[in-house]
Amino acid sequence: MKGAEIVIRALEKEGVDTVFGYPGGAIMPLYDALVDSKLKHILVRHEQAAALAADGYARHSGRVGVCFATSGPGATNLITGIANAFLDSVPMVAITGQVATPFIGTDAFQEVDIFGISMPVVKHSFLVRRIEDLASTIHEAFQIARTGRPGPVLVDLPKDVAIAELDIVAFDDTPDETPARPDAHQVAIARQMIEKSAKPLVYAGGGIRIAGATGELRSFVDATGIPVVTTLQGIGSVPSTHELNLGMLGMHGTKQANLAVQECDLLICVAARFDDRVTGKLKEFAPHAKVIHMDIDPAEVSKLRAADCSIVGDVKVALNFLHVRPQIDEWKERCLSNKAAYEFNYDVKTEHVYAPKMLRQLSVQAAERETVISCDVGQHQMWVAQHCQFQSPEAHLTSGGLGTMGYGLPGAVGAQLANPNARVINVSGDGSIMMNIQELATIKRYNLPVKIVLFDNQALGMVRQWQELFFSERYSEVDLSDNPDFAKVAEAFGIPAIKVDKPDQVDDAIKQILESEGPLLAHVMIDPRENVWPLVPPGKSNTEMMEAKAV
Amino acid sequence: MRFTLEVTMTNSEGALERLLGRLRQRGFGILALNADVSGDYASLGARITVESMRPVEAALKQIAKLYDVEQVKVHHAEQEHAKRQNQPAELCLSL
Ligand SMILES: Cc1ncc(C[n+]2csc(CCOP(=O)(O)OP(=O)(O)O)c2C)c(N)n1
Ligand SMILES: [Mg+2]
Numbered sequence: 001m002k003g004a005e006i007v008i009r010a011l012e013k014e015g016v017d018t019v020f021g022y023p024g025g026a027i028m029p030l031y032d033a034l035v036d037s038k039l040k041h042i043l044v045r046h047e048q049a050a051a052l053a054a055d056g057y058a059r060h061s062g063r064v065g066v067c068f069a070t071s072g073p074g075a076t077n078l079i080t081g082i083a084n085a086f087l088d089s090v091p092m093v094a095i096t097g098q099v100a101t102p103f104i105g106t107d108a109f110q111e112v113d114i115f116g117i118s119m120p121v122v123k124h125s126f127l128v129r130r131i132e133d134l135a136s137t138i139h140e141a142f143q144i145a146r147t148g149r150p151g152p153v154l155v156d157l158p159k160d161v162a163i164a165e166l167d168i169v170a171f172d173d174t175p176d177e178t179p180a181r182p183d184a185h186q187v188a189i190a191r192q193m194i195e196k197s198a199k200p201l202v203y204a205g206g207g208i209r210i211a212g213a214t215g216e217l218r219s220f221v222d223a224t225g226i227p228v229v230t231t232l233q234g235i236g237s238v239p240s241t242h243e244l245n246l247g248m249l250g251m252h253g254t255k256q257a258n259l260a261v262q263e264c265d266l267l268i269c270v271a272a273r274f275d276d277r278v279t280g281k282l283k284e285f286a287p288h289a290k291v292i293h294m295d296i297d298p299a300e301v302s303k304l305r306a307a308d309c310s311i312v313g314d315v316k317v318a319l320n321f322l323h324v325r326p327q328i329d330e331w332k333e334r335c336l337s338n339k340a341a342y343e344f345n346y347d348v349k350t351e352h353v354y355a356p357k358m359l360r361q362l363s364v365q366a367a368e369r370e371t372v373i374s375c376d377v378g379q380h381q382m383w384v385a386q387h388c389q390f391q392s393p394e395a396h397l398t399s400g401g402l403g404t405m406g407y408g409l410p411g412a413v414g415a416q417l418a419n420p421n422a423r424v425i426n427v428s429g430d431g432s433i434m435m436n437i438q439e440l441a442t443i444k445r446y447n448l449p450v451k452i453v454l455f456d457n458q459a460l461g462m463v464r465q466w467q468e469l470f471f472s473e474r475y476s477e478v479d480l481s482d483n484p485d486f487a488k489v490a491e492a493f494g495i496p497a498i499k500v501d502k503p504d505q506v507d508d509a510i511k512q513i514l515e516s517e518g519p520l521l522a523h524v525m526i527d528p529r530e531n532v533w534p535l536v537p538p539g540k541s542n543t544e545m546m547e548a549k550a551v
Numbered sequence: 552m553r554f555t556l557e558v559t560m561t562n563s564e565g566a567l568e569r570l571l572g573r574l575r576q577r578g579f580g581i582l583a584l585n586a587d588v589s590g591d592y593a594s595l596g597a598r599i600t601v602e603s604m605r606p607v608e609a610a611l612k613q614i615a616k617l618y619d620v621e622q623v624k625v626h627h628a629e630q631e632h633a634k635r636q637n638q639p640a641e642l643c644l645s646l
Contacts, residue, residue: 115565119572124618127564144618299612 001169003131003162004033007095010138011039013171016066018042018057018417020050024070025110027097029162031068042417042446045438047074049410051081052436055090056374056407056414059397060422062212064091064145065414071097072110075156076117080404082152083121087401088233089210091150093141094118100160101129115156123151131164139172147176149297150210179211179296182313187321189309190268190292195324197266197290199331200226203249206233206400207271207295207315209393216319217270218242223323227335229257231272232400236390244332246339250278251536252382256338258534258542261286263334269293271315274304275401284541294318344387352527353503355380355455356387359427362453362510363388371395371423372415376408376432379461382532384427406435409452413439416448423451425513430456430483440493443519451513452521454486457528465531469546470538490521497521553582554607555600555626560619562588562595569617570597577613579603594621 001009007030011019018040023031034041044050047069054065065085069078075096085092099108115127124144126137134157141153194200208217214237221228221244228238229249238245247254249261261267267289272278279285282304293300293307294315301310311318346357363373373388374397375381381398390396397415399407412426433454443450464478487497500509500522509522533548560566567586574581579601586597601610607625614623 116568119565119569120576125565129564297616299609299616303609303612 003164004029006134008033008037010135014142019066020053021068022047024074026071026159045441047077048080049436049439051078052410053414055085056411057418058090060394060415061418067094072112075114084402084404085152086121089150091145092152094154096156098156098158101158118154122154125154127156131166136172180313182311182318186311199264200266201264202228203269204234204237205231205272208237211315213316216316220319235396236393239391240389255342260335262543264289267291273300280536280542355526356383358506360387374408374412374426376428377403377405378429379532380429380455405432409436409439412450425451427453431460444494450519454523457526459528486523495519500524553602557624558597559622560595566619578605579610
């Protein structure tokens with residue numbers, strides 16, 4: 001068997017059905033082997049999109065996302081997507097072609113040291129120099145990617161190894177290690193802490209989706225009656241409509257969530273990591289709280305905030321052992337009355353389409369059928385996080401750690417391929433869409449029914465907002481008023497488009513977005529002056545929230 | 552704070568580079584380094600003295616996370632904080 005065939009077979013044995021990639025010289029043997037395989041290869045139009053689509057596929061499905069790229073520029077183009085997966089702990093295997101082993105280190109054509117370049121943004125990486133190691137390396141790569149705290153693994157495959165022959169191939173199928181069970185003593189301490197607390201709060205992160213612990217978290221919340229705040233990645237881990245869900249915390253969090261954090265006496269951190277967008281000024285974050293920190297990754301516990309009780313291991317097991325009922329009626333009342341008092345107001349006076357309201361309406365109406373929203377990065381991303389309702393964390397795909405503009409469209413492609421029956425909507429901005437707009441061709445080619453809701457404020461809105469607020473309105477390189485006609489662009493790719501300029505067109509646009517069969521781009525013009533509120537200024541404590549100003 | 556790490560790892564491609572890169576990126580400056588491959592080339596032992604404002608536990612946990620690393624031990628070269636005196640002189644993390 002040829003090296004390339006071994007790789008393809010090994011992928012099939014891992015249960016891979018879809019790979020995202022782009023061919024080229026050094027990876028040609030793998031593309032040749034693909035011809036005889038059942039694997040579905042999705043030809044994207046930029047390698048960054050291959051990695052980001054693999055990310056969307058993996059985030060939504062929980063399976064390992066796989067991408068291929070050739071050596072040199074193909075491999076370097078993957079890097080942003082790999083880093084994106086690294087920072088949000090997404091399981092991924094990236095396979096790159098490499099020049100033949102004798103040429104490695106000679107500055108050969110399209111040789112870059114992708115093994116070295118990718119090192120800080122992968123969970124692990126392999127350069128496979130011997131065909132004998134190939135089958136086991138692929139299995140190992142998958143195991144590393146999907147176990148423990150997941151992450152991307154790079155396998156660099158030299159061309160001579162890919163075309164070499166091996167008579168007897170031993171495929172590896174050692175089972176994955178199960179997640180460590182949390183320490184019973186720590187769990188017992190946590191139980192006591194919860195029982196004794198007067199103002200406990202659950203701070204739920206992205207690890208809940210990753211661990212598949214949504215059910216356990218909900219049971220825990222229902223059993224204990226403790227209010228919940230979620231991170232950007234934790235959105236949907238408790239349904240947006242759940243009574244005790246106070247919404248997202250942090251920089252663009254809800255007032256009720258941030259107030260609850262600042263007042264609580266016990267913070268139960270479930271698979272979150274005290275990111276700076278969450279904590280604001282770290283020293284003043286949850287100042288009265290003891291902390292219980294649960295995570296699969298010991299390096300996250302007490303990294304930024306010392307934990308009073310650390311539970312390392314499977315959060316599902318830990319949560320199941322913590323069903324106690326503290327006496328917290330007063331606290332719950334306070335949280336819920338804040339929630340009622342600070343509800344978002346959608347009745348805003350404006351002649352423009354009001355994006356938060358449109359998103360709210362869209363997500364409420366979309367709820368009759370499984371819907372996934374894949375976001376780009378900017379104001380529109382925060383509006384999705386604040387105003388859309390989610391029933392599960394897999395339904396909200398957003399680049400949090402890296403904040404990668406251009407994630408949304410390939411992310412949607414990946415999710416749609418992972419779940420052909422779902423309705424997949426990419427919410428994008430006029431800046432972000434241009435970062436991977438070439439993927440409209442992928443949507444067309446595979447006739448994916450992805451819907452694109454493009455909020456056009458003729459600006460790099462989020463940067464514009466910061467310049468307005470923190471750089472004395474000195475606007476620098478944020479104007480996009482010469483945007484192309486996005487509807488025409490979509491149509492040039494063979495994708496139908498609608499234009500939404502006025503509020504009275506919104507109802508009909510939503511109907512079309514939800515009901516049209518194939519792909520559709522809705523080009524929505526919004527007021528460039530509209531900002532994201534509330535906002536905790538960078539470096540400030542979460543109590544210092546800036547509130548909405550009328551436009 | 553200055554301390555010495557003793558790391559045992561699988562001698563796989565890039566293992567030492569990963570170790571040094573991780574320490575640098577996480578804010579641990581390297582003051583001294585000595586590393587040897589075992590006789591059978593299977594494993595690699597490294598002794599690294601680092602200096603940082605960050606706590607040693609961060610270095611330990613970050614190193615322990617590396618896939619190649621089998622064991623990491625730390626020796627405190629300097630006991631700057633009185634609080635540290637109560638701690639065992641040698642923390643050991645075996646995987
Ligand atoms: C690849 C990349 N480059 C730059 C940034 C910095 N950045 C964050 S938000 C933003 C503006 C995004 O503009 P747009 O997509 O139009 O969204 P809006 O904020 O206007 O809704 C920029 C430039 C980024 N996050 N990612
Ligand atoms: Mg914009």
